[in-house]
Amino acid sequence: MTAENTSIVRSSLTRQVYRSLRDKLMSGRFQPGERIKIRELAAQLGVSETPVREALLLLTNDGAIEMKTGYYFLTRHLSLAEYMEIRRLRLILEPIAAIEALPHVDANFIAELRRIHTQLIRAEEEKDYPQALQSNFDFHFSLYRRSGMPQLTEILERLWIQAGPLLTYLYPYGHPTYKGDHQHTKVIDALEAQDAAALRTAVEQDLIEGGDKFIAYLQTIDEQAPQPVKKSSTKSIRRSPAA
Known part of the structure; x- marks a missing residue:
């Protein structure tokens, strides 16, 4: 060779x-x-x-x-401020990726999303947290990669790889909870109905509503982290040698 x-x-x-x-x-x-x-x-x-x-x-x-x-x-261990910046970007970009996927969704794909979501719920119930994180990732990126927009998907991947290690805190400390149905089921329902507005809301609320406890936990970590020592803004005074 x-x-x-x-x-x-x-x-x-x-x-x-x-x-x-x-x-x-x-x-x-x-x-x-x-x-x-x-x-x-x-x-x-x-x-x-x-x-x-x-x-x-x-x-x-x-x-x-x-x-x-x-x-x-x-x-990297992101600070709360760094994570919140990434979250703001995700709230803008992930709904776009989901909506762009709408024309490329069929019954087989929706059935696959249902299977992944069922796997996620089972993993949560069995406290198989690595599998729960994997299933959540599979659910989101199966959809986003369906958008046919590789540049957008690449940007989302870069955001997720930075925040990914923090997701190990999601279970059990920031376990996602929802007032009504799981937002993943609402994503699937919106895909079936080809309802772009409902899909946008479901993707956004999955991150907002489902992430409430997670952010609260990250805040406790951030508060416990040692704060950097502030440097004095005054110049040091050179002392005269002792006589």
Whole structure:
């Protein structure tokens, strides 16, 4: 194999690892501030350490991972303010993606969404929280990727990979609750009716109503976090040497 072909193969492998890690981040498979162990990841994925390291560098550019002195990697731990900014963007963009998916929805797709939602509810009842997070991710991105708008989907993925580690707090601390029907069922009903307005409302309320307890929990964490020491705005005074 030539050097050029070797480079192409490695690049392809790096992209595969990158996509795998993105999905894990978006579905809450990493804790906030968790140290990423390259050797362990390489063993899990069945690859060498090089494509894992290169994929982590790409995720650093995405704002999902931090590289620390000593060349080790941590998942980011977003502050409440950072999360709320991401949430505001999601409230704008996710309804657009859902509405754009409407022309591409058929009975088979709706049946698949019902299956995923049923899996989510069962996982919540059985306290299988990793599966619940995975099913929630699958529900949303099955719909958003149906939009036929890859640029929009890419933006949403970048938002989710940054916030993904925080989702590990969702269960049991911020378990989604709803006053009436689960908003996912309202999403499905709106898709069946081809009702764009109802779909927009359901997607928005899934994030707003379903996220109330989650945000309340994030506030308690934010309040407990140590505050940075403020630097004095005055210049230091150089003392004269003692006589």
